[in-house]
Amino acid sequence: MSDHNIQGQCLCGEVKFVTRDPHHIDACHCKMCQRWAGAVFIGADYRKSDDVKITDDTSLVWYASSDWAKRGFCRTCGSSLFYRLKDKDDFWAVCAGSLDLPDGLKLGQEIFIDEKPDLYDLAGDQPKLTGSEFLATLNLEVDS
Numbered sequence: 001m002s003d004h005n006i007q008g009q010c011l012c013g014e015v016k017f018v019t020r021d022p023h024h025i026d027a028c029h030c031k032m033c034q035r036w037a038g039a040v041f042i043g044a045d046y047r048k049s050d051d052v053k054i055t056d057d058t059s060l061v062w063y064a065s066s067d068w069a070k071r072g073f074c075r076t077c078g079s080s081l082f083y084r085l086k087d088k089d090d091f092w093a094v095c096a097g098s099l100d101l102p103d104g105l106k107l108g109q110e111i112f113i114d115e116k117p118d119l120y121d122l123a124g125d126q127p128k129l130t131g132s133e134f135l136a137t138l139n140l141e142v143d144s
């Protein structure tokens with residue numbers, strides 16, 4: 001029996017995937033994510049390459065958004081779906097809104113708080129890291 005019990009899909013349904021309970025959920029306020037996700041990017045993060053299984057990639061397209069990362073989206077409906085690191089196959093950040101996540105989950109952290117527009121604030125007392133603070137923690141994880 002698979003424990004991939006959380007369903008995900010794009011708006012039109014031409015990209016479908018299954019996953020597990022997320023490792024954690026974070027919100028990225030960086031300007032690139034704002035452009036990509038419409039505003040804040042709330043990502044369900046995973047740490048194993050097989051945590052996310054894409055079951056229908058009919059319309060899945062990858063965009064190389066930087067030298068180190070790529071972003072997956074549906075070419076038919078335009079839904080933003082996946083953020084992945086090019087050299088780290090076990091890292092996934094999946095757009096939370098594409099997943100049928102259970103109720104009761106809370107944000108683990110906010111990142112790139114220094115790029116957040118004044119337009120909104122997220123509720124909760126989760127840690128808020130600047131871009132450089134966040135990148136420092138990522139380097140530690142990559143090295144370990």
Ligand SMILES: [Zn+2]
Nearest residue numbers: 010012074077
């Ligand atoms: Zn679609």
Ligand SMILES: [Zn+2]
Nearest residue numbers: 028029030033
């Ligand atoms: Zn971002």
